[in-house]
Amino acid sequence: MKRAFAVLLAAALVLVAPVPAYGADSSYRTLASATNPDWMRALPDGRSLAALSIPGTHETLSIHGGALTQTQENYGDSAHTLTAQLRAGIRMIDVRARVNSGNTFTIHHGATYQNANFDDVLARLAEFLSAHPGEAVVLRLKQECTGELGSCADASGQRAFQDIFDAYVGGRPGLFWTPSVTRSAAAPTPALGQIRGKVVLAVLNGPRGGVIDRYGLAQFSGWHDGSSEWVQDNYNVPNVGAIATKRDQVRRFLDATSAGDPSKMYVNFASGSSLFAQPQQVAGGALGVQGVNPFLLTYLSEGPEVHTPVTRTGMLMLDFPGGGLINKILTYN
Numbered sequence: 001m002k003r004a005f006a007v008l009l010a011a012a013l014v015l016v017a018p019v020p021a022y023g024a025d026s027s028y029r030t031l032a033s034a035t036n037p038d039w040m041r042a043l044p045d046g047r048s049l050a051a052l053s054i055p056g057t058h059e060t061l062s063i064h065g066g067a068l069t070q071t072q073e074n075y076g077d078s079a080h081t082l083t084a085q086l087r088a089g090i091r092m093i094d095v096r097a098r099v100n101s102g103n104t105f106t107i108h109h110g111a112t113y114q115n116a117n118f119d120d121v122l123a124r125l126a127e128f129l130s131a132h133p134g135e136a137v138v139l140r141l142k143q144e145c146t147g148e149l150g151s152c153a154d155a156s157g158q159r160a161f162q163d164i165f166d167a168y169v170g171g172r173p174g175l176f177w178t179p180s181v182t183r184s185a186a187a188p189t190p191a192l193g194q195i196r197g198k199v200v201l202a203v204l205n206g207p208r209g210g211v212i213d214r215y216g217l218a219q220f221s222g223w224h225d226g227s228s229e230w231v232q233d234n235y236n237v238p239n240v241g242a243i244a245t246k247r248d249q250v251r252r253f254l255d256a257t258s259a260g261d262p263s264k265m266y267v268n269f270a271s272g273s274s275l276f277a278q279p280q281q282v283a284g285g286a287l288g289v290q291g292v293n294p295f296l297l298t299y300l301s302e303g304p305e306v307h308t309p310v311t312r313t314g315m316l317m318l319d320f321p322g323g324g325l326i327n328k329i330l331t332y333n
Contacts, residue, residue: 022284022285022286022291022294023284024284024322025294025322025324026297026322026323026324026325027291027293027294027296027297027321027322027324027325028283028284028285028291028293028294028320028321028322028325029073029284029320029322030322030323030324031072031073031075031084031085031088031320031321031322031323031326032073032075032084032088032323033322033323033324034088034089034322034323034324034326034327035087035088035089036087036088036089036326036327036330037086037087037089037128037131037132037135038132038134038135039089039135039330039333040052040091040134040135040136040192040196041132041134041135043192043333044192044193045191045192045193045196046191046192046193047191047192048189048190048191048192048262048263049136049138049189049190049191049192049195049200049265050189050262050263050264050265051262051312052192052312052333053312053313053314053316053329053330053332053333054091054092054138054313054314054315054316054329055089055090055091055092055316055318055321055325055326055329055330056090056091056092056093056094056138056267056315056316056317056318057071057072057085057090057092057093057094057317057318057319057321058071058094058269058270058271058317058318058319059071059072059094059096059109059271059319060072060081060082060085060090060093060094060095061079061081061082061095061096061107061109061114061116061121062096062109062112062114063075063077063081063114063115064109064112064113064114064115065109065110065112065114067278067279067280068273068275068278068279069109069110069112069279070279070280071109071271071279071319071320072085072319072320073320077114077115077116078115078116078117078120079107079116079120079121079123079124080124081116082121082124082125083124083127083128086124086125086128086135086137087128088321088323088326089326089327089329089330090321090326091135091136091137091138092137092138092139092140092202092267092315092317093137093138093139093140094140094142094317095107095118095121095139095140095141095142096108096109096142096143096144097118097141097142097143097144097161098113098144098145098152098154098155099143099145099154099155099158099161099164100117100154100155100158101155101158103158103159103163103164103167104117104118104119104164105117105118105164105165105168106118107120107121108144108145108152109144110144110150110151110152111150111151111152118168119168122168122172122175125137125175125199126172126175129175129197129198129199130197133196133197134196134197135196135197136177136192136195136196136197136198136199136200137198137199137200138199138200138202138315139199139200139201139202140202140203140205140267141165141201141203141204141205142204142205142206142207142209143161143205143206143207143212144207145207146207146208151207161204161206161212162183162204162212162213162215165181165204165215166181166183169181174198175198175199176198176199176200176201177190177194177195177198177199177200177201180200180201180202180215180216180217181201181215182214182215183213183214183215184213184214185214186214186215186216186217186218186220186221187216187217187218188217188218189217189218189219189263189264189265200217201215201216201217202216202217202220202223202265202267203215203216203217203220203223204216205223205224205225208224208225209223209224209225209226210224210225211223211224217265219264219265220265230264230265230266230267231266231267231268231269232249232250232252232253232266232267232268232269233267233269233317234246234249234269234272235269235271235272235273236272236273236274237272237273237274237277237282238274238276238277239274239276239277240276240277240281240286240287240289241289242277243272243277243281243282243285243286243289243290243291243292244289244290246270246272246282246292247290247292247295250268250269250270250292250295250296251295251299253266253268254268254296254299254310254313254314254316255308255310257310257312257313257314258308258309258310258311258312265314265315266314266315267314267315267317268313268314268315268316268317269317270283270292270293270296270316270317270318270319271283271292271317271318271319272292279319279320280319280320282319283318283319283320284320293318293319293320293321293322293325296316296325297322297324297325297328300313300325300328300329300332301328310332311332312332313329313332316329
């Protein structure tokens with residue numbers, strides 16, 4: 001019996017052991033090779049946020065927890081990884097928070113604490129925007145904990161998530177674009193001149209993706225868990241072979257963004273994962289299957305003789321972005 005159990009255990013470990021993704025290149029795991037701290041500054045004030053092509057990061061601060069959890073290169077705890085992303089040109093971020101004792105937020109990916117608190121996130125954002133007042137950062141904030149297996153549980157006896165968020169906003173006067181953090185009235189999509197030096201809340205999501213109150217931008221009132229009208233987030237990639245399907249989902253939404261309503265923001269998650277396709281594999285590729293990041297860099301670089309040209313990328317939410325991919329997205333502005 002023990003021998004049979006050992007054989008089964010060994011087989012299971014082979015199945016779930018992470019297969020290395022391809023090596024770093026200009027599309028993958030080379031964030032620091034891009035330096036774009038002021039790319040918005042030269043754009044006209046009247047340009048709508050919806051018209052921009054913006055590189056973003058999925059699970060922006062997920063740098064701990066191993067192959068199943070890590071989604072970004074590690075440039076330091078206390079949200080210093082965020083600073084590195086902002087300097088590279090990232091302007092949309094995806095932050096997941098747990099309600100902690102003292103009515104505070106800590107940053108988690110599932111059950112894994114990411115050695116950062118929401119105070120750290122706001123401090124890094126304030127520091128960057130003070131030094132680069134021509135820029136703006138779009139924030140998706142999600143209550144992370146469901147209390148289920150594999151997730152975290154919020155601390156008991158605390159105030160509601162939105163009440164804690166309001167206290168953070170009140171403690172950082174001038175940091176947020178006020179219409180986006182007004183609980184009772186969702187905001188229209190702003191022009192760049194309205195939001196320079198500010199954080200724009202795109203959406204405040206509950207633990208299962210539902211929208212909390214009327215925070216954020218009005219067009220995202222239907223942003224739930226996964227995909228919705230303006231969001232592509234097919235995050236379940238069941239195995240390495242299914243990365244090809246994820247690539248196609250990203251491509252189709254990219255084409256829809258170019259052809260779609262120019263007054264609307266489109267948010268395209270290039271990320272995905274499962275037990276048998278870790279985030280690094282989906283982003284960088286593995287076992288001879290091309291990852292989403294190198295595919296995107298190629299697709300965005302191809303001319304009209306290959307396919308209908310992309311005219312805007314919308315918000316591309318990336319795992320382990322490379323400097324070349326970030327730079328390519330910015331050329332569409």
